[in-house]
Amino acid sequence: xxxxxxxxxxxxxxxxxxxxxxxxxxxxxxxxxxxxxxxxxxxxxxxxxxxxxxxxxxxxxxxxxxxxxxxxxxxxxxxxxxxxxxxxxxxxxxxxxxxxxxxxxxxxxxxxxxxxxxxxxxxxxxxxxxxxxxxxxxxxxxxxxxxxxxxxxxxxxxxxxxxxxxxxxxxxxxxxxxxxxxxxxxxxxxxxxxxxxxxxxxxxxxxxxxxxxxxxxxxxxxxxxxxxxxxxxxxxxxxxxxxxxxxxxxxx
Amino acid sequence: xxxxxxxxxxxxxxxxxxxxxxxxxxxxxxxxxxxxxxxxxxxxxxxxxxxxxxxxxxxxxxxxxxxxxxxxxxxxxxxxxxxxxxxxxxxxxxxxxxxxxxxxxxxxxxxxxxxxxxxxxxxxxxxxxxxxxxxxxxxxxxxxxxxxxxxxxxxxxxxxxxxxxxxxxxxxxxxxxxxxxxxxxxxxxxxxxxxxxxxxxxxxxxxxxxxxxxxxxxxxxxxxxxxxxxxxxxxxxxxxxxxxxxxxxxxxxxxxxxxxxxxxxxxxxxxxxxxxxxxxxxxxxxxxxxxxxxxxxxxxxxxxxxxxxxxxxxxxxxxxxxxxxxxxxxxxxxxxxxxxxxxxxxxxxxxxxxxxxxxxxxxxxxxxxxxxxxxxxxxxxxxxxxxxxxxxxxxxxxxxxxxxxxxxxxxxxxxxxxxxxxxxxxxxxxxxxxxxxxxxxxxxxxxxxxxxxxxxxxxxxxxxxxxxxxxxxxxxxxxxxxxxxxxxxxxxx
Numbered sequence: 172x173x174x175x176x177x178x179x180x181x182x183x184x185x186x187x188x189x190x191x192x193x194x195x196x197x198x199x200x201x202x203x204x205x206x207x208x209x210x211x212x213x214x215x216x217x218x219x220x221x222x223x224x225x226x227x228x229x230x231x232x233x234x235x236x237x238x239x240x241x242x243x244x245x246x247x248x249x250x251x252x253x254x255x256x257x258x259x260x261x262x263x264x265x266x267x268x269x270x271x272x273x274x275x276x277x278x279x280x281x282x283x284x285x286x287x288x289x290x291x292x293x294x295x296x297x298x299x300x301x302x303x304x305x306x307x308x309x310x311x312x313x314x315x316x317x318x319x320x321x322x323x324x325x326x327x328x329x330x331x332x333x334x335x336x337x338x339x340x341x342x343x344x345x346x347x348x349x350x351x352x353x354x355x356x357x358x359x360x361x362x363x364x365x366x367x368x369x370x371x372x373x374x375x376x377x378x379x380x381x382x383x384x385x386x387x388x389x390x391x392x393x394x395x396x397x398x399x400x401x402x403x404x405x406x407x408x409x410x411x412x413x414x415x416x417x418x419x420x421x422x423x
Numbered sequence: 424x425x426x427x428x429x430x431x432x433x434x435x436x437x438x439x440x441x442x443x444x445x446x447x448x449x450x451x452x453x454x455x456x457x458x459x460x461x462x463x464x465x466x467x468x469x470x471x472x473x474x475x476x477x478x479x480x481x482x483x484x485x486x487x488x489x490x491x492x493x494x495x496x497x498x499x500x501x502x503x504x505x506x507x508x509x510x511x512x513x514x515x516x517x518x519x520x521x522x523x524x525x526x527x528x529x530x531x532x533x534x535x536x537x538x539x540x541x542x543x544x545x546x547x548x549x550x551x552x553x554x555x556x557x558x559x560x561x562x563x564x565x566x567x568x569x570x571x572x573x574x575x576x577x578x579x580x581x582x583x584x585x586x587x588x589x590x591x592x593x594x595x596x597x598x599x600x601x602x603x604x605x606x607x608x609x610x611x612x613x614x615x616x617x618x619x620x621x622x623x624x625x626x627x628x629x630x631x632x633x634x635x636x637x638x639x640x641x642x643x644x645x646x647x648x649x650x651x652x653x654x655x656x657x658x659x660x661x662x663x664x665x666x667x668x669x670x671x672x673x674x675x676x677x678x679x680x681x682x683x684x685x686x687x688x689x690x691x692x693x694x695x696x697x698x699x700x701x702x703x704x705x706x707x708x709x710x711x712x713x714x715x716x717x718x719x720x721x722x723x724x725x726x727x728x729x730x731x732x733x734x735x736x737x738x739x740x741x742x743x744x745x746x747x748x749x750x751x752x753x754x755x756x757x758x759x760x761x762x763x764x765x766x767x768x769x770x771x772x773x774x775x776x777x778x779x780x781x782x783x784x785x786x787x788x789x790x791x792x793x794x795x796x797x798x799x800x801x802x803x804x805x806x807x808x809x810x811x812x813x814x815x816x817x818x819x820x821x822x823x824x825x826x827x828x829x830x831x832x833x834x835x836x837x838x839x840x841x842x843x844x845x846x847x848x849x850x851x852x853x854x855x856x857x858x859x860x861x862x863x864x865x866x867x868x869x870x871x872x873x874x875x876x877x878x879x880x881x882x883x884x885x886x887x888x889x890x891x892x893x894x895x896x897x898x899x900x901x902x903x904x905x906x907x908x909x910x911x912x913x914x915x916x
Contacts, residue, residue: 174743175677178736182681198691200698200713223610242613244704301570305597307912308572309620309701312664315570316690319683333568348915350536350545350594351573354565380613386537386598405620405701408687 186323190422194262195409202243202258203407205236209276211255218247218256224373224380238264239272239376242404264402265414269392272376272400284399284417289367293339294419296328299369300338300362304355305387306345309405310372314342316408329415335359340367340398346374346381347388359395367398369418371411376400429490432785435636435849438865441478441491449477449494450503456481456490457507462766462779464489464852464861466503466513468521469874471495475521480850480863484784491848502528509766512882535593535915546575550589553579561897565594572911580897588892588900590885595915603875607634607708607843616703619879619913621661624653624693625855626877627706629862632787632851634708637866638840642788644831646710651789652826653696653705655819658856660689662812662819665908666738669809672902673750681737688730695723710836720827727827731820738813751806755891755903758803767887769858769880770815771907774808776801781854795822808906843870855880857909879913 187195197203214232219225226240227247236247236256248256266272266282303311317324318331332338335358347355359368370391373379378389391397401414416422430436444452453463465480477500479492494500502525503510514525516534524531536545552560559580565573573594579587599614615630616623628650635642642650667682690700697705697713704712715723741747757767762775772779780797782790798814800807845868853860858880867873888907892900 175740178677178681178740181736182733185684198694198698199719200696200704201694202698221609223613242703243699244613246609302566303570303572303595305595305912306572307617307620308910309617309623311570311572312621313700316683316687318570319687320680321684321687331570345595346597348595348597349539349542350596350915351565353542353545354573354594358566374617380610380617381597384598384602386596386601404617404703407700 186320186326189409190416197260197262197407201260201407202245204261204264205238205241205256205258205274206279207234207236207274207276208255208257211253212276213253215252217250217252221246221250224382234276236274237272237377238274238402239269239400240373240379240382241402242373242380262407262410263413264406264410265417266400267398267418269376269397269400272402284414285420286398286418287420289398289418290420292365293367294421297340297415297419298330298332298338300335300341300358301331302341302343302355302358304343304345304351304391305348305381306372306374310344310375313405313408314344314371314411317412322408322412324412327416327421335361336363338362338366340369342369342371343375343391344371346378346384347391347394349386349388352388352394355394368395369399369401369415370397371401372406373402373404376402379404428492429488430850432487432489432781432850432852433632433636433787434489435844435847436491438846438848441493441848444492444494446494446496446500449479449492450501452492453479453481453503453510454506457509460485461490463509463513464859465850465863465876465878466510466517467863467874467876468517468523469865475523477517478848478863478865480861482785482852484779487785489785489850489852491850496523499524499526501526504528508764509883512886533593535596537593537596537598545593546591548591550577550591551579551587553581553586555581557581574911576900578892578897578900583896583898585892585895585897585900588889590889592885592911592914595912597912597916599916600875600877603872605871606875607872612707618877618916619881619910620701622657622855622857622860622879622910622913624650624657624702624706625853625860626862627702628654629851629853629860631706631708632853633849633862633864634839634843636849636851637843637847637864638708639844640709640837640839642710643834643837645714645833646835647788648826648830649696649711649715649835650706651793652823653693653702654853655823656689656693657702659816659819660686660693661856662816663689663734663738665905666741666809666812668905668908669751669805669902670741670747672905673747675741675744675747678737678740681733685730685733685737688726688733692723692726692730695719695726707836709839710834714835715827715830720830724824724827727820727823734816741809748806750902751809752802752804754805754899755895755906756802756804757887757891759801761890762803762887765886765890766883768883769854770808770811771884771887772858773797773799774811775803779859781852781859785852789826793822793825795819805902805906845870857881858884877916879910881909881913884909885914
């Protein structure tokens with residue numbers, strides 16, 4: 172018992188101050204929200220050619236990058252001869268509308284993730300069931316980490332529960348493999364209405380690198396409606412938490 | 424062992440030099456090799472015109488070499504499994520992928536349900552059943568209670584006692600191997616990195632080494648070291664996470680709470696290397712995607728020391744708490760003989776007293792120069808699997824510190840030649856945090872992948888979990904499951 176207390180003292184209080192205090196610092200090579208520079212872009216299309224998921228459209232000199240398809244590999248940034256694509260350190264990537272995930276040179280502000288109806292219903296308490304549907308265990312792991320005491324999801328009234336009957340919504344990862352389609356449909360049906368769906372990671376939003384595979388769907392929206400999209404491969408835990416908090420109107 | 428058909432880990436061999444045997448010779452050769460101590464690292468089919476070419480990759484621990492054998496087959500061949508149980512899942516896979524029947528295999532159940540015609544097809548198969556008035560069956564999954572991947576577990580119980588557990592997977596199947604055929608291309612490495620997302624560095628290292636062997640490229644020393652650091656950070660993060668989760672499964676909250684956070688600290692060290700907590704973009708064919716600046720090495724060292732101090736005290740509580748030991752010891756016991764017979768690898772094998780570790784048995788890269796001793800414990804129970812993890816992560820910690828302090832000079836990547844050797848078999852083994860990762864590729868005459876075979880350690884080890892549950896209380900399943908902590912997508916591909 173004495174030893175347990177001693178270790179407790181040594182480990183200290185480690186829950187981060189964010190969102191009230193400063194946000195966690197992103198690492199040096201972090202690939203966050205991409206910024207496209209219209210002035211620099213010469214429309215050569217090298218970025219679109221190299222993109223492994225076809226996330227970049229470059230037509231008539233107009234460039235756009237779909238962060239819902241993007242796996243943040245940074246190949247386009249390296250390929251661009253004009254440095255017109257830069258992945259910044261902004262981890263606030265989540266959006267309530269699929270179309271808002273598309274980044275254009277003139278759209279430099281954080282997309283809205285807020286849904287008034289969701290805030291009214293679940294703003295004080297949101298219980299989620301997680302379904303991995305072809306996820307590689309990276310999105311799952313960095314969702315799971317929100318439950319640790321460093322992130323302490325519980326302080327926002329958000330919790331992952333063990334049964335769909337206890338849940339207000341589901342958080343889905345993975346492109347939805349054909350073999351998980353039925354289980355996903357059943358889990359969704361078992362959640363009492365009103366309910367929400369959160370798609371975490373490039374796979375869940377669009378299929379990501381698995382977009383176009385005959386063994387998988389192109390994300391959750393092909394099966395059930397989605398209320399929040401969280402881009403990344405996998406998204407940083409801060410990206411997921413920020414999305415949840417902005418959806419519920421807990422941060423702006 | 425040397426001679427025709429033999430090569431080193433990370434080597435390649437022309438298909439013409441692989442002995443082509445009749446099926447019965449092929450079978451006998453494998454049985455002889457296994458009786459002499461070789462292990463089946465991979466056994467798979469590769470298309471050969473109208474027929475299928477069976478290829479076996481055998482790992483010879485005593486000489487640190489690999490050997491390959493092949494045999495053309497048509498519709499059926501006499502199964503290895505009755506005489507060599509470690510072949511059982513490979514043969515089920517060959518049956519599923521090529522419709523070649525290993526005759527005499529005890530039960531050719533689906534492995535992944537790769538081509539369901541209807542979405543209700545998955546998981547529909549015969550399960551082993553025990554009959555009797557007081558026997559009951561418990562079905563769990565595919566969707567589980569926590570934030571974990573899907574799989575189906577079927578228990579045959581009498582009272583609380585599990586007499587048989589059957590594990591039916593395939594829910595995560597995404598067609599990775601199929602998509603690698605005709606590669607490598609711009610997407611290949613991303614498939615590999617997400618093959619089992621928690622083993623990104625392990626699988627990316629195996630794939631990169633395989634490609635380098637086929638292109639004949641050498642990797643700069645500095646990149647070899649950074650790859651090693653990435654691999655051992657991956658091991659540390661997952662072992663710490665697992666030890667915390669094991670504590671959670673028995674309701675011992677202090678270690679669970681601390682380890683969840685400390686695991687994140689180690690993931691953040693991987694992110695310090697490459698910007699991504701799982702090591703995406705870190706390992707690329709030819710070297711590494713990023714270099715470590717001198718000041719980064721110093722910062723990483725300080726942060727690693729702090730994380731390890733926390734891990735040491737948090738995990739140390741486990742070994743000093745009688746209620747923890749009472750739940751760990753004797754639970755989910757697997758004998759050394761069973762482990763050997765079914766071909767276990769990694770932590771699970773070493774916890775049964777089997778010395779199996781690619782880093783010391785088939786060393787490559789930095790592990791040729793800097794040795795990490797294999798850790799073993801022989802009790803084969805949850806305690807052993809936990810304790811081996813703790814011992815291993817201490818060694819990984821020391822290794823990373825040493826490497827960070829002595830990074831060789833030079834570049835971190837070499838330009839990779841686009842020309843892939845045609846008509847070859849290349850094999851790369853890597854000791855991932857779960858165990859032996861085997862990637863094997865057969866190239867066609869145009870220098871593209873004809874077959875790309877991935878054997879995640881989970882492929883060998885899921886059956887070990889099923890065995891460990893025999894005679895256990897069903898309430899001990901979560902604990903036993905976590906003590907193996909196997910990958911669903913690594914198995915389902």
